[in-house]
Structure formats: C-alpha cells, structure tokens
Amino acid sequence: MDGGPRPPTIRSVHPRLLLPARTTTGPETLAEYRARGGYDGLMRQLRDGTPERLRADVAAAGLRGRGGAAFPTARKWDLAARSGHDTRYVVANGGEHEPGSNKDRFLVEQHPHAVLEGLMLAGIATGATKGWLYLIEDMHGPRASAEAALRELDDAGMMHMPIAIHLGPTTYVAGEETAVLSAIEGKPAKPRKKPPYPGEQGLFEKPTTVNNTETLAHVAWIARNGAEAFAAIGTEQSKGTLLFTLGEQVRRPGVHELPFGATYRELIERCGGGLANGRPVRAVLPAMSCGFLLAEHLDVPIAYETLRPLGSSPGCGGVRLVDDTTDVVALAVEIAEFFMQEQCGQCPPCRMETNQFVHILKAVQQGKGPGYAEKLQKLAAFSHKKGFCSLIEMAAAPVLSAVRCFADDFAAAAGPGAPTGS
Ligand SMILES: Cc1cc2nc3c(=O)[nH]c(=O)nc-3n(C[C@H](O)[C@H](O)[C@H](O)COP(=O)(O)O)c2cc1C
Ligand code: SF4
Numbered sequence: 001m002d003g004g005p006r007p008p009t010i011r012s013v014h015p016r017l018l019l020p021a022r023t024t025t026g027p028e029t030l031a032e033y034r035a036r037g038g039y040d041g042l043m044r045q046l047r048d049g050t051p052e053r054l055r056a057d058v059a060a061a062g063l064r065g066r067g068g069a070a071f072p073t074a075r076k077w078d079l080a081a082r083s084g085h086d087t088r089y090v091v092a093n094g095g096e097h098e099p100g101s102n103k104d105r106f107l108v109e110q111h112p113h114a115v116l117e118g119l120m121l122a123g124i125a126t127g128a129t130k131g132w133l134y135l136i137e138d139m140h141g142p143r144a145s146a147e148a149a150l151r152e153l154d155d156a157g158m159m160h161m162p163i164a165i166h167l168g169p170t171t172y173v174a175g176e177e178t179a180v181l182s183a184i185e186g187k188p189a190k191p192r193k194k195p196p197y198p199g200e201q202g203l204f205e206k207p208t209t210v211n212n213t214e215t216l217a218h219v220a221w222i223a224r225n226g227a228e229a230f231a232a233i234g235t236e237q238s239k240g241t242l243l244f245t246l247g248e249q250v251r252r253p254g255v256h257e258l259p260f261g262a263t264y265r266e267l268i269e270r271c272g273g274g275l276a277n278g279r280p281v282r283a284v285l286p287a288m289s290c291g292f293l294l295a296e297h298l299d300v301p302i303a304y305e306t307l308r309p310l311g312s313s314p315g316c317g318g319v320r321l322v323d324d325t326t327d328v329v330a331l332a333v334e335i336a337e338f339f340m341q342e343q344c345g346q347c348p349p350c351r352m353e354t355n356q357f358v359h360i361l362k363a364v365q366q367g368k369g370p371g372y373a374e375k376l377q378k379l380a381a382f383s384h385k386k387g388f389c390s391l392i393e394m395a396a397a398p399v400l401s402a403v404r405c406f407a408d409d410f411a412a413a414a415g416p417g418a419p420t421g422s
Pocket of ligand 1: 064065066067068069070071073076093094095096097098172173174175176177178210211212213215216389390391
C-alpha cells in the first residue's frame with residue numbers, strides 16, 4: 001500500500017432506485033406505486049418503528065442530501081429532532097431553478113408518491129407535525145401531480161401528516177433553504193443570515209428540516225429496502241444513486257439515474273447517446289455551480305471523494321458539456337451573468353463579486369490583455385463566506401475553474417494587452 005486514498009468500489013450493476021422501468025406513462029398513481037412496494041416502508045415504520053431507529057437507518061445508509069451541498073441527511077434530522085421544541089416542521093425542497101437541472105421537476109411530476117412518502121418519513125424522524133412540498137410558480141405539471149397524489153392519499157386514509165403545497169417565485173435563490181422558509185411565511189424569498197439554522201429556528205421560528213425532493217425519495221427507498229441495501233450501492237463515501245439531467249447537447253436528453261461510481265463517459269455515451277453534434281467531449285461541467293472536469297477525467301468514478309480533489313463535485317447533476325466548438329470564454333461569461341442576475345442584492349460582497357466577474361470576463365472577450373486571472377482570484381478570495389448564502393462560492397467555482405482549465409483559450413482571447421514603455 002502506498003498510503004494514498006483508496007480507490008472507490010465500483011459496482012458493475014446499475015440499479016434504478018428512483019426511476020423504475022415502467023409500462024405506463026404519465027405520473028405514477030398510488031396503485032402503481034404501491035404495486036412496487038411504495039408506502040411499505042412508511043407502514044412498517046408506523047407499525048413498529050421509532051424515530052431514533054429511522055434516523056439511525058438513514059445514517060447507516062450513508063445518505064447525503066441531493067440538493068447540491070451533500071450534507072449527511074441523518075445529521076440534519078438529528079438537529080431538529082433534538083431541538084426540544086414541541087412543534088417542528090419538514091419541507092421537501094423542489095424549488096429547482098438551476099439552468100440545466102430538471103431532476104426535481106421530473107421526479108415530482110412522474111413519481112410524486114416517492115417524494116411524499118419520504119416527506120412523511122422525514123416528519124416522523126424529526127417529530128414534525130406538518131410538511132410542505134415547495135415548488136416554484138411555473139411548475140404546473142409537478143404541482144398537478146402532487147395535488148392528485150395528495151388527493152389519492154387522502155381518499156385512501158393514508159395521510160399520516162398534513163402536507164401543503166407552496167409555490168415560490170421563479171428565481172434561483174428562492175431554492176436556498178432559508179429563502180424557502182421565508183417564501184412559505186409569505187415574505188420575500190431571500191436567504192436569511194445563519195445561524196440560526198433551520199433545524200434550530202425555521203418556519204415560524206420552529207425547528208424545520210429542509211430536504212431536497214430527491215433526497216426524500218431516497219429516504220422512502222431506504223425505509224422499504226433497508227440501509228444495508230442502499231449502502232451496498234455506490235462508492236466508499238458516496239452511497240446510492242444520483243439523478244442527472246442531460247440537455248439538448250446529447251442525442252438522448254432527459255433525466256437519467258446512475259449509481260455513484262459510474263462515470264461521466266457512461267452517462268454521456270450510454271445514457272445520453274453521445275453528443276448530438278458528433279464532436280468529442282472536451283470537458284464536463286457537472287452542474288452550474290461546480291468546477292469543470294476535463295476529458296481526461298471522463299473515466300473517473302463519480303463520487304464526492306473523487307471529484308473534490310479535482311476541484312469539482314457532482315452538484316445537483318445538471319450536466320453541461322464542452323466540445324471543441326464551444327467558445328469557453330463566452331460560456332464563462334454566460335455563467336457569470338446568470339449568477340449576477342440571480343444574486344438577491346442583500347450582501348454587498350456578493351453584488352460586487354458577481355458584477356465584477358462579468359466585467360472582467362467581458363474584458364477578456366474584448367481582448368483587453370492579461371491580469372484577469374489574478375483579479376478573479378482576488379475577488380473570490382475577498383468575498384469567500386461573506387454572504388448570507390453560498391451563492392458567492394457557487395458563482396466563483398465555475399469561473400475560476402474555467403480560467404484554470406482553459407488557460408490557453410482565455411489567454412488567446414485576452415491577447416497581449418496594451419503595449420508598455422516608450
Ligand atoms: C442559491 C442557492 C439555491 C439553491 N437551490 C436549491 C434548490 O433549488 N433545491 C434544493 O433542494 N436545494 C437548493 N439549494 C440548497 C438548499 O439550500 C439546501 O441545502 C437543500 O435544499 C437541502 O436539502 P438536502 O440536504 O436534501 O440536499 C440552494 C442553495 C443555494 C445557495
Ligand atoms: S450571498 Fe448573494 S444571493 Fe446569497 S443572500 Fe447574499 S446577496 Fe443574496
């Protein structure tokens with residue numbers, strides 16, 4: 001042994017936990033979901049489970065949040081469960097508005113019961129008395145599916161906990177967990193300063209657990225099939241499967257499910273059918289707020305522990321591809337403009353960073369010479385952790401990574417700059 005990090009265990013099977021093969025189309029009904037064991041986990045939990053045992057099972061499964069930050073789900077639950085308040089709440093966060101990501105929308109629309117079962121289980125695990133499914137205003141299909149699923153549950157007498165649907169505004173920050181809480185309270189959907197964290201003081205000042213909808217669908221699977229079965233899928237530190245969204249850049253766009261340990265090459269070629277324009281992949285952006293991975297990383301097993309050393313992460317799985325026809329400087333400008341437009345204006349460092357990023361990158365596009373890399377790095381370092389939410393860091397990751405990964409493209413675009421001397 002050389003003492004270096006152990007390679008993750010790669011499973012050869014590709015189980016689909018959340019997106020089963022189906023013989024029907026349209027939203028999965030209660031009958032269909034029950035026919036594949038849906039709600040068995042909840043029934044078992046209600047019959048002979050305890051909240052402590054459920055939290056321990058989810059901890060043993062190694063489930064981490066799928067909203068992007070990969071926080072261990074059971075640790076978040078423990079915070080609310082041990083808060084000492086009598087009234088607690090849970091929220092399923094489906095406020096997805098990251099360009100290129102469509103998995104929460106797809107999951108809620110096609111498999112609403114998996115999300116609702118997970119939400120009720122999260123309620124039991126944290127001692128919550130009410131749950132919300134948070135969507136955004138333009139999610140008409142997911143909303144209709146969720147409403148129909150709630151009616152089915154009500155008719156079947158299976159509503160273990162009252163659940164309301166809330167529609168937040170169609171903005172990016174409205175998906176941040178404290179912005180979600182503010183939106184449900186009827187206030188502007190902007191992030192709040194933390195601490196206090198939602199698990200300590202959330203909705204209406206009561207301890208509240210916010211979980212991504214995909215995370216909750218995994219909770220339902222774990223309650224049905226056991227922690228061991230879940231932990232057997234994936235890699236050393238990244239368990240289970242992950243949903244990915246592939247856009248029109250590939251031949252088969254859509255939402256795909258792969259276990260951790262699979263590779264971006266498999267995702268792009270096997271699931272996506274390769275690039276629609278037939279060009280080879282030059283780089284992958286695993287999600288808008290992550291660092292780029294180069295073609296040489298296409299066979300790296302996808303896992304938190306393998307992508308972090310490469311300056312990236314699987315994020316929320318909204319994959320963007322770069323080929324040899326992509327203008328990478330224009331792509332960096334597009335990403336920077338998105339964050340500049342979507343930042344909510346509350347924190348001066350965030351406003352400054354996101355505006356300056358666009359300004360500096362546009363100067364590169366206009367051939368105004370070198371010095372941009374240092375300026376971008378200085379700005380990111382100055383702003384780091386100075387916002388109410390992590391949008392500051394999310395905006396910096398792809399921009400700094402683009403300058404690093406595509407150094408020659410940036411240098412060529414920036415040109416030599418104004419001549420000095422004489
Ligand atoms: C700007 C911003 C936008 C976010 N948007 C979403 C979102 O649309 N959906 C989501 O689940 N989490 C989003 N998050 C992360 C949430 O704040 C939170 O971490 C997540 O909902 C927790 O669920 P999880 O632990 O199951 O991942 C966002 C975070 C930030 C900073
Ligand atoms: S860091 Fe940016 S997006 Fe987050 S609250 Fe502050 S200004 Fe808004």
